[in-house]
Amino acid sequence: MKIFEHEYPSNRASRHPADPSAAPETDGDVLIIGDVLIIGGGINGCGIARDLAGRGWRVILCEKDDLAAHTSSSSTKLIHGGLRYLEYYEFSLVRKALQEREVLLKSAPHIMSPLRFVMPHDPSMRPAWMIRIGLFLYDHLARREVLPGSRSIDLRKHPAGEPLKSAFKRGFVYSDGWVDDARLVVLNALDARQRGAEVLTRTRCVSAQRSADQWTAVLEGPEGQRTVRARAVVNAAGPWAEAFLRGVARSAHDEALATRHLRLVKGSHIVVPRVFVHDHAYIFQNPDKRIIFAIPYQDDFTLIGTTDIELAGDDPGAARIGDDEIDYLCTQASRYFEKPIRPSDVVWTYSGVRPLLDDASGDPSAVTRDYLLEPNTAAAPLLSVWGGKITTFRKLAEDAADEVGRMLGDAREPWTEGAFLAGGDLSAWIGPTSRTSRPDEDFERFVAEVQKRYPWLDTGIARRPARAYGARITEVVGDARSMDDLGPAVAPGLHERELRYLQKEEWARSGDDVLWRRSKLGLRYTRAEREQVDAWMRAHETGQEEVGSAVT
Incomplete structure (x- = not known):
């Protein structure tokens, strides 16, 4: 049995490390030990993972599909107060x-x-x-x-x-x-991983057994079965949150874990x-x-x-x-x-x-869009996330991280208000910004600097990766000095170097991941071009030879 424990810098380490010697037998499966297991890779799950990891907690997040594969990539793409909710006195x-x-x-x-x-x-x-x-x-x-x-x-x-x-x-x-709602989820996941969280996509939680002081969960994903032992579970499964409590999570005493209906x-x-x-x-x-x-x-x-x-x-x-x-x-x-x-x-x-x-x-339109965090400390801590909207995800995550700290008896300071998301700090490109500077004007200055640094990228081509990756564009373009250095074009404007980046850094595994969540290039491509991207992703994921010829 292989035991994996997250390692952190000493000043951020968990003050309540799990004891590997007490691990259950798992017939050779990998055992991952952490403080908090998060179920769900939508905006709430990834936001909570980012906040908790930034406070030094050992975090494991599992998502049964791709990040933002469902509700979190299907919003109206707005950061808004909700003008119409005033009529409902919200x-x-x-x-x-x-x-x-x-x-x-x-x-x-x-x-x-x-x-x-x-x-x-x-x-x-x-x-x-x-x-x-x-x-x-x-x-x-x-x-x-x-x-x-x-x-x-x-x-x-x-x-x-x-x-x-x-x-x-x-x-x-x-x-x-x-x-860009789907990319907002990915940026939270990137930040969470950078701060030590383990993010497991296409990994389903098939069981979660609760005891007095810990959870033991079995995860099934591309790398087989893994067992996770965590001190707390956060149920951020969105539309599946109630189903998780009724069908996956189990208590040693069989008490009802689901108390609300979605x-x-x-x-x-x-x-x-x-x-x-x-x-x-x-x-x-x-x-x-x-x-x-x-x-x-x-x-x-x-x-x-x-x-x-x-x-x-x-x-x-x-x-x-x-x-x-x-x-x-x-x-x-x-x-x-x-x-x-x-x-x-x-x-x-x-x-x-x-x-x-x-x-x-x-009236479905009148149902509240506010969120509710429901702690359960009858045994090992469980926090269920009910409702919410994309605009309030950061505050929801902050409140959830506060609650996890209370349940584990170790309150830690919030930090995300005023912090940049991955790629959001443009100061190395455009210099410091003031508190009242307009973000859209800062971005336009950034695009201009990108074009100066990479003059071989024309305006149309440069804007898309600048928009998608922000200051992380250097990790995508790397040391390229010409379009040829980006590798063959798998579809118009989409080159092998970017696809390899998305596979390695952003959990992309399929054509849909790339074309509809990491980007919206699917809107511009023909069916044949979309199939070409999917074929490239499948071939390079499985190690097969590249399928078809590159688009030039």
């Missing part, structure tokens, strides 16, 4: 989210940026005075240093009015932010060719009192969403958009745009399942 949630917006924007300016939203006024939906009051609260519930406040606009004169129907003459503009709500989005050319997004009010967004996406596209549909079926991973949802999004967007949006315009769709706490609300 002032605490909105304030918490508003406080986090600028913290996040400053932590990773390469994958996040400020975004202005336009709300065309439809008097039949909500009166102007109600909207003004809501926007006033939105501007003042939390301090703003970077984002400008709201104002009224004349849509007959503002560029945002041009693609709209002429009936919309008045509108309101306010600020929020945009994020309400699984499917949210779907469509992507169509670019509907407008300006850089603002839209928020549209619908007759059913819901809202949808229309957002500039990947330069040449418009993202429209989302829906709120109760999930039918038992497998959250099988959620797919329905024809009725596509029709709904097209119909509601067409109420505002002069040029109708038709189902035939849709070039891509995606659906995610929101794991919301069941509060007996009849």
